[in-house]
Amino acid sequence: MDIVIVGDGKVGYTLAEQLNKEGHDITIIDNRADILNSTLEMLDVMGVRGNGASMEVQMEAGVPSADLLIAATSGDEVNMLCCLTAKMLGAKRTIARVRNPEYSTQLQMLKEPLGLSMVINPELESAREIARVVKFPPALKIETFSKGRVELIEFKLLEHMPIVGKSLMEMPQIIDSNVLICAVDRGGAVIIPRGSFVLEAGDRIHITGAARQITSFLSQIGGIHLKVRSLMLVGGGRIAYYLAKMLDVKAFRIKIIEKNRERCDELCDLLPNATIIHGDGSDIDVLESEGIEEADAFVALTNIDEENLIMSMVANEKKVPKIITKTGRFDNLSILEKLGIDTVINPKMTTANHIIQYVRAVQNSVHFNNIKTLYKIVNGKAEATEFTATSDTAHLNVRLDQLHLKRNLLLAVIVRDGKVIIPHGEDVIKEGDSVIVLTNEHKLSCLNNIFEGS
């Protein structure tokens, strides 16, 4: 697809990088020549210098014939104007990044007249991601599929857990729950496990299933040892605001430490139920006097990566059970893991992932009709594809244990009439089912590709 990206910032660059890798033709618009030049040197994309909201610049960038325009400049108003102009010029779809909470209520109303196909708010998405993890602390990361019905949860196996040292085949004898281990990240390599696969301590496993089953699984293996009641947030930016708004007042006690006095006053008005502390969160004394030891979760949300990392290491030292770290630029997860920081939220990646999922969905709806969605999971090392079984699908109504599936591929979930089924040997695929398939090597374009010999 021809995609024009306005704004060569963190998100714009990440998007250009990812979408270019997937074979799209990218043109990137920015008015800062030096930044644009360094991007052009790094990526195989085209650059146009100028104001992305101006018609002339958009014409030069080929917006009239573009399939998609993504406006990711730092200004919400500019982004909306970019999309409006692009739509008028004939771009097929537009996505705007709008982050100011004051606009969030009117966006639904504005979406249609502005011709926006999608509005993305990086801070809101990041807050959602944090909220999911706070509500379910054993998880390092939670991804959802099939309109939120199926969850994919990443967590780390510890020495004392009963399933460590056992193969997947032996699992049903130890615990009684209906979940599926679909991918294992061992030292950076991603494995799609088979029945004979033996789990080790330190593996980051990805499990899927209905939410209740996952909870039951985790409590049986001793993964749930904590429920978050009190949170300490450092940095009272937009993420902190959205997160505090999102979390239920009755269930959580929230303390926000913010350096800027005026922002503290603002937060006081916006969040009457949270405790707002005026102080420097990078100062250990402040953290201690505010009782970091007693917090169930510590979330580092300042705009400076280094401060966030150091604070998280302090929290780790103080044995805070759940630590969540926001990073802006730094995204080398394996280095962070060595520092004991394992739940990392990266707003630019979150935003980029959302948009990329949308692009894939658009592309798939144009090319292959029966792919519903496609997700990159496990830091992009594996793919989960959701298909709809149609009358053309081979082996309908045949027991799964009679079928030969390709290696390194897993039939993870079947969703039938809104119900989540973790497939076993006796299950079958029926017409109209949604089927989620995981793989780390094959390129799947239709459901029939999963069978051996196709």
Add this chain to the structure above:
Amino acid sequence: MNYRLIARYLRFVLQLQAVFLLPMLAYSVTQGEHGAGKGFLITLVIVVILSLLLRLVKFDPEKTMYIKDGFVMVAICWIAVSVMGAFPYWISGDIPFFLDALFESVSGFTTTGATILTNVEGLSSGLLLWRGFSHWIGGMGVLVFLLALVPALSGGERSFNVMKAESTGPAPGKLVPKLRQSAKLLYIIYLVLTLILVLFLLAGGMPLLDSVVNAMSTAGTGGFSARNISIEAYNSAYLEMVIAVFLIIFGISFNMYYFLVARNFSAVYKNEELRVYLGIILVSTILVAVNLLGSVCDNAADALRYAFFQVSSTITTTCLSSTNYDLWPTFSRFALITLTFIGASAGSTGGGIKVSRIIILFKESRRILFRMVHPRSVETVKMDGKTLDKTVVHSVSAYLALLMMILVVSTFVVAWDGYDLESTFTAVSSCLNNNGPGLGLAGPAGNFSSFSPLSKVVLSLNMLIGRLEIYPVLLMFSPRTWKRI
């Protein structure tokens, strides 16, 4: 320095050259030219063996290509291509000295067109074809061809540096977002235009081999012809006009043709460089014609014919000749020397400083003068209505300064041979601007064979420096480039 990367590109370039040598070999064999056939065969074997040896160097995809890696790699590949390209001339025995063969080969690939041959017609037809082909592939670029062909090279990050190093002009850009697609489009436009030219030449009664060689020479704005006295040999006003017009066409940025195909006419119409380029041709033709009318030519038609051909041939730094312009009056000869310095448009196959650089230099000088009058004034340098980045403006000034320094140093070396100043200076300036023949000894009636071996090496280097626009070759010779830290 990323040696593995250089080895990888070098391997691909050599494989590509093997592919180019094959049809030449086949042609020589069908023509029964044993000497040329032997030359191509042995070269082919050497090239294949070298590329197999380079296969032993494992490529490390994790290591990125930084800008210096890209630039130095391009310079090394060009030297490799030129050295390998010299073997057929030498092994066949048609050019007995290797240094002469190398000079001829470098002159071919860099589209200079300076020759050491005293008798072009004595060369076997296979080698004539090879000479012409080296112009054609060198004009648009060997590595650009490779980028269009090999997806593994163009897909990687930072491969744009390769195209930047090989393309002409102060700020090369892409036609479309994907590098590979851009390179393909360039070559498609190039190929189509060349084929049209061949048809036009055939229609004018030029023999097939001559048509192909002259068309490739025109397309690459090289200057090698199939005849001793170049286009004058055909003595046809039609052929001269066809070639002159096509030279101007190949001297225009290829982006313009893409805009035409994409029906973006306003971009072509508004292009400043194109206007100035055509304007310079118009004014120079009139001035030279008037000057000729009073001295060499009797009637206006002849004066215009010779003036137009030579002006278009010189501004594109091709230097095919339709008459011995060395006999022209001083004004005309100096006009031609000036035109070789101006050169063709950025993004074309032509050489020289490039019209866009001249425009930028002119505007920057005007801005500096203006600032002296109004010290507090704020003014930017604009091109096509858009403000130019300061770094581009500075790099253009630096480019001119470096060019002049190289010109002076090289002229000193060549001057040691003891020939007259006109021949010496124009030999160097012509090679540096990829023009080809200069004046006097190095002029259209003469050739470069009498220069000393040292001068030939320096002139060959000048050609490479001119074609790759200074930086890649200088970077390669800079010791700092090769240090780790």
